[in-house]
Amino acid sequence: MRYISTRGGMTPARFCDVLLGGLAADGGLVVPESFPTLSAGELAALQGATYEQVAQAVVSRFVDDIPEADLAALIAAAYDRRLFHHPAVVSLRQIEPGFHMAGLAHGPTLAFKDMALQLVGRLFEYELARRGEHLTVLGATSGDTGSSAEYAMIGARNVDVFMLSPLGRTSPFQAAQMYTLDEPNIHNLAVRGVFDECQDLVKEVTGDAAFKQTHRIGAVNSINWARIVAQAVYHVFVYLAVAPEVGAPVDIAVPTGNFGNVYAGFVARRMGVPIRHLIVATNENDVLDEFFRSGRYRVRPAADVIATSSPAMDISKASNFERYVHALLGDDSTATSALFSGLGPASAIDLSNDQGFARIAATGFVSGSSTHADRIATIRRLHADHGLVVDPHTADGVTVGLEHRDPDVPLVCLETAQPVKFAATIAEAVGTPPPVPARFADLFQRPQRYDVIDVDVAAVKAHIAATVPATRRP
Numbered sequence: 050m051r052y053i054s055t056r057g058g059m060t061p062a063r064f065c066d067v068l069l070g071g072l073a074a075d076g077g078l079v080v081p082e083s084f085p086t087l088s089a090g091e092l093a094a095l096q097g098a099t100y101e102q103v104a105q106a107v108v109s110r111f112v113d114d115i116p117e118a119d120l121a122a123l124i125a126a127a128y129d130r131r132l133f134h135h136p137a138v139v140s141l142r143q144i145e146p147g148f149h150m151a152g153l154a155h156g157p158t159l160a161f162k163d164m165a166l167q168l169v170g171r172l173f174e175y176e177l178a179r180r181g182e183h184l185t186v187l188g189a190t191s192g193d194t195g196s197s198a199e200y201a202m203i204g205a206r207n208v209d210v211f212m213l214s215p216l217g218r219t220s221p222f223q224a225a226q227m228y229t230l231d232e233p234n235i236h237n238l239a240v241r242g243v244f245d246e247c248q249d250l251v252k253e254v255t256g257d258a259a260f261k262q263t264h265r266i267g268a269v270n271s272i273n274w275a276r277i278v279a280q281a282v283y284h285v286f287v288y289l290a291v292a293p294e295v296g297a298p299v300d301i302a303v304p305t306g307n308f309g310n311v312y313a314g315f316v317a318r319r320m321g322v323p324i325r326h327l328i329v330a331t332n333e334n335d336v337l338d339e340f341f342r343s344g345r346y347r348v349r350p351a352a353d354v355i356a357t358s359s360p361a362m363d364i365s366k367a368s369n370f371e372r373y374v375h376a377l378l379g380d381d382s383t384a385t386s387a388l389f390s391g392l393g394p395a396s397a398i399d400l401s402n403d404q405g406f407a408r409i410a411a412t413g414f415v416s417g418s419s420t421h422a423d424r425i426a427t428i429r430r431l432h433a434d435h436g437l438v439v440d441p442h443t444a445d446g447v448t449v450g451l452e453h454r455d456p457d458v459p460l461v462c463l464e465t466a467q468p469v470k471f472a473a474t475i476a477e478a479v480g481t482p483p484p485v486p487a488r489f490a491d492l493f494q495r496p497q498r499y500d501v502i503d504v505d506v507a508a509v510k511a512h513i514a515a516t517v518p519a520t521r522r523p
């Protein structure tokens with residue numbers, strides 16, 4: 050199994066090399082040279098399998114440079130039931146005949162991002178130990194990614210994490226999750242600024258090649274290929290759980306921001322899992338819904354991003370989208386490169402001709418968008434009719450999923466977070482704040498630790514240099 054760039058300018062590399070890298074050197078995204086398959090017989094053999102067994106079957110097809118037994122141990126550690134508080138790791142609940150919810154937020158930070166990052170954290174530690182290297186993970190977060198990444202790296206001996214968050218601008222629960230961690234290798238930097246400034250600081254630090262090299266700076270952002278592989282697992286798992294028999298079609302509705310979660314479903318589909326429709330749900334920031342409806346992908350200026358009540362989906366462009374377009378163009382790197390090099394807010398990708406639409410239809414994608422009023426109504430209805438409280442992002446997925454519902458095909462809506470993370474919107478919808486899981490009952494009483502810094506790249510660099518001891522540097 051070799052990996053290449055969507056733009057064709059990368060020497061084919063193996064899984065563990067792309068695991069620790071970010072963007073391909075030519076600015077493209079890493080994709081497999083060819084997609085492995087799961088035959089109908091292989092899928093049938095996985096019916097009734099545990100989450101770990103499905104993970105082994107899927108992940109091992111993308112990873113041929115870690116021995117199977119080591120991979121099994123990493124998978125077992127990642128989905129340990131002391132981390133994922135559900136006996137099956139992923140819960141499935143039939144809400145109405147043919148309408149299921151998949152619970153993906155039983156992990157340590159109550160967001161679906163744990164499904165991928167817990168495994169990625171184990172893979173990082175394993176590969177760095179094998180190489181005798183240390184990595185400094187630098188990231189910016191407005192919420193879930195930061196806490197998921199931090200919890201995934203707890204205790205990783207050869208990784209230090211520096212997470213920049215906008216001081217006072219993340220939800221209180223998300224801030225408390227990060228800032229109450231007391232781990233020697235986790236460092237929270239609260240920036241006197243907004244999220245975009247945090248992200249710019251990360252870009253500036255990683256843009257300094259010498260500093261990046263000296264401190265071996267890496268990332269665990271949403272374009273990491275290993276995250277996609279880990280996420281493809283639960284698409285296979287939910288398919289097996291709701292398909293009446295292997296081969297029957299299933300529709301999956303996915304709340305979408307950077308297109309990672311739903312692209313992972315596309316990977317499962319490309320492997321041969323009979324997912325009929327992947328239903329892309331956006332909020333008011335509908336770049337992707339617009340594409341699937343019109344064939345035109347129009348990146349918005351950052352200033353046009355609307356702050357919504359499903360904030361993890363407030364995006365101006367979707368960082369994983371290039372992987373999908375590469376597939377849409379028949380895995381043609383030259384054509385992908387022509388479309389994406391220099392793609393900025395003023396430009397657009399136009400596949401609105403008949404051939405483009407036919408290709409989009411063949412990939413199974415359909416879409417819709419949801420507004421604040423829609424998500425409030427959906428949260429209210431699920432609560433009133435089924436006693437179920439979902440978070441605002443999940444509600445976007447349910448809203449759009451039900452719009453595309455076909456009585457003859459099971460529909461699975463993927464949960465993206467537990468409602469407690471977005472308490473204000475829940476209270477607006479149902480009148481009372483969501484229940485707090487027992488393990489977080491005292492979260493706001495725990496001491497918080499973070500360093501406050503200005504929007505100043507020199508301060509970030511100085512902080513990293515002073516914090517990671519020279520002995521840990523390569």
Ligand SMILES: *Cc1c(COP(=O)(O)O)cnc(C)c1O
Nearest residue numbers: 193306307308309310361442465
């Ligand atoms: C990250 C996130 C999303 C968006 O997922 P993508 O993989 O970026 O499409 C949606 N909802 C929540 C709660 C998230 O944390």
